[in-house]
Amino acid sequence: MAASVPPSNSGLPSRAAELDAPAFSPLYQQIKTLIVRSLQAGEWKPGEAIPSEIDLASRFKVSQGTVRKAIDELSTENLLVRRQGKGTFVATHAEQHVQYRFLRLAPDDGEEGGAQRRLIDCKRMRAPADVAKSLNLKSGDTVVLIRRVLSFRGSPVVLDDIWLPGQMFKGLTAEKLTEYRGPMYRLFETEWGIRMIRAEEKIRAVAADEAAAELLQLAAGTPLLSVERLSLTYDDKPVELRRGLYNTSSHHYRNELS
Known part of the structure; x- marks a missing residue:
């Protein structure tokens, strides 16, 4: 009899595997990979705002803190830019x-x-x-x-x-x-x-x-x-x-x- 597999509470590992994000990597790294894939696919163009942390947390079924940590790293890597009071935007080489x-x-x-x-x-x-x-x-x-x-x-x-x-x-x-x-x-x-x-x-x-x-x-x-x-x-x-x-x-x- 095949062993039963515990249900996932987020559905993230299967999506991460699909997008080359190892399921054993930290959760925020998986979210980071998913966001990068969306950037690569052109879902959000350079200079455009990405969805809010709350919306992304809902989309990926993780906590807002996990999304924030992923965005923090992407901001450090100059892929995203935070603007106080306005949101987070896709970085562009038009930025000074x-x-x-x-x-x-x-x-x-x-x-x-x-x-x-x-x-x-x-x-x-x-x-x-x-x-x-x-x-x-x-x-x-x-x-x-x-x-x-x-x-x-x-x-x-x-x-x-x-x-x-x-x-x-x-x-x-x-x-x-x-x-x-x-x-x-x-x-x-x-x-x-x-x-x-x-x-x-x-x-x-x-x-x-x-x-x-x-x-x-x-x-x-x-x-x-x-x-x-x-x-x-x-x-x-x-x-x-x-x-x-x-x-x-x-x-x-x-x-x-x-």
Whole structure:
């Protein structure tokens, strides 16, 4: 005779299993996974309010405190934003404090300022082998290569080469990039529904070659900071490879460790 299975009082483990949230993980982590899945599915768009903690608690049949703990973690991870007296919203790269959270360059004098962008090139091409490997693409797949210069207070500081999967960014052109005045990641959110969740970086010191030196208005051989950043969306799917050369003569690379 088969052993009887105690009834679940929430119905959550079966749903969690369905969405790759281990039933043995803490309950708030299961709720966190379910909320992330809803974000990934586009149930709540960037900038939109999500349901209240009470409504989510009712939906998932858990306590409000469990939902609150899940939302706290998602807020810490910059996936959600709490606004006092208004509710909780899906984070967007249009938010000032989120726009440059992957750009860790800071001026030595501490005076923050917005970046001026100059587009050098935007073209479609076959992915070089190393780029295809980083983006989990097949050899020969199409990528979009964007080259641009970021200037601060009128001086060029960063030369970026940005590689994007061509299939995911259909319709991305130099004209579209030039016409759009907001942050690039916000454009990716609104036009292609792709949100950068987290990033991994590799940093090393290099010397400017002639091409980089000309674009950054430096002498060839000037020391630069090379920052290779792989940005990922939900489920740790790589969606951008960015290779930047930073002139740190009046800037420094800033990070917080914990």
